[in-house]
Amino acid sequence: MNPRAKVExxxxxxxxxxxxxxxxxxxxxxxxLMSWSLFxxxxxxxxxxxSVGQGIGTLSFALFLVIVIIDLRKxxxxxxxxxxxxxxxxD
Numbered sequence: 772m773n774p775r776a777k778v779e780x781x782x783x784x785x786x787x788x789x790x791x792x793x794x795x796x797x798x799x800x801x802x803x804l805m806s807w808s809l810f811x812x813x814x815x816x817x818x819x820x821x822s823v824g825q826g827i828g829t830l831s832f833a834l835f836l837v838i839v840i841i842d843l844r845k846x847x848x849x850x851x852x853x854x855x856x857x858x859x860x861x862d
Contacts, residue, residue, distance in 0.1 A: 782837075782840065782841055782844060785837070785841060787838050787841055787842070790834050790837060790838050790841075791834075791835075791838055793831075793834055794831045794832075794834035794835045794838070795831075797827050797828070797830055797831035797834065798827075798828060798831035798832075800827050801824045801825070801826075801827035801828030801831060802824075802828070804819050804820050804823055804824030804827065805820040805824040805825075805828070807819065807820065808820035808821075808824075
């Protein structure tokens with residue numbers, strides 16, 4: 772199976788609610804790591820915030836984008852119909 776088919780199968784079968792929970796939990800973990808560097812100014816917290824915290828936050832954002840892509844693939848797009856022009860009043 773080629774990679775494109777694997778991605779399409781994943782987008783068709785993935786649970787959006789489960790992905791959203793993972794994205795939120797990862798976002799909170801990344802936020803905690805980044806906040807830790809504000810309170811403890813040692814080199815370890817700063818390095819954790821700059822590397823691990825940023826990586827986890829980016830993964831969280833990527834999961835959110837996957838959810839958006841899944842929603843857009845399932846959405847029905849209908850063209851909007853233009854409004855009828857107003858009719859002149861008879862005087």
